Amino acid sequence: MKTKSARRARKAGKRSIELLPPGGLGLKVVFTPPWDKSAFALAALVGAALGVAGAIAAGGAQTAQAGYAAVHDLRDAPLAGAHGARSELIARIAALGSSERLQPPAPKDAAAGRPKLIIIFDDMGPNREAFRTVMNMPGPVTLSFLPYADGLQPLVDEAKRRGDEVLLHLPMEPRGTADPGPHSLRSDMRPEALFETLMWNLDRFEGYAGVNNHMGSRFTRDGQAMKRVLAALDQRGLFFVDSLTTGGSTGSSAGAAVGAEVFVRDVFLDAEPGRDAIQRQFALAEAIAVKTGYAIVICHPHAETLDMIGPWLTTAPARGFELATVASLRAGRSRTLAAKN
Structure with missing residues (x-):
């Protein structure tokens, strides 16, 4: 049964x-x-x-x-950059660790004096659809183009006509197996080969105001190699933005040694995938900008990032922020030096 x-x-x-x-x-x-x-x-x-x-x-x-x-060669990259005189303050802000505790500023009446959000879109060039999406966002923003992509000059010219800033996204040797692409700078290159490779990249298109590194968690640790590169950039009147793909980067110290102008990114917006992670980085960037006057934010043209960053940029002025470029910081530095002299 x-x-x-x-x-x-x-x-x-x-x-x-x-x-x-x-x-x-x-x-x-x-x-x-x-x-x-x-x-x-x-x-x-x-x-x-x-x-x-x-x-x-x-x-x-x-x-x-x-x-x-x-x-993306981001395994060794601090999500919030800690560098120079800003390091201790930024470390304290990042240590809050909760978007609920990172409050945006009250809106101000005029753009002058507002905290600046400087948004750098890395890896531009290969994906034309992503470029078009960025062109439809509020600006100014900064677009960093990979030099080995084809047909860059029309894109660069369009971005500049819109009032955006353009950088050259210089491929550098990473740690591990990530591929930075062709004609990347390697720390084992002899000075002649390093200079030749650097010139190949710098001659790929015109109209960029500065350079930032694509990958480079190994190369930027090499102080001598970085001095050679930064000295060459300075001779061309170019600034360098250290993407800070490693906490051991020598970008700032090498720049100081050769008298080159170096900025350092503060926040990687999408080093961790996921909407919640990106939202936390939005809050962190705003908190850094409020406390220090500006935040240099790097992101990538991924669908998820582009979907989220458009509304964030659109509403930034109403929350009291100014969308700005690295060049605006450069001008501010020049005014400060002139006042001291």
């Missing part, structure tokens, strides 16, 4: 259920419960399976994040 539970099991067959753990990056776990168990036992088993699925999802999220960071 068959029991009721056995009849339930035979009727159910091997029917499975799908578990979708929160934060699972789209992960779907298929689970076949023992249907002949009581309802209470089934509930306990499904709950345990969901817990296991959640753990798998968390591991998948960590793996995805690590892979993302490796591809």
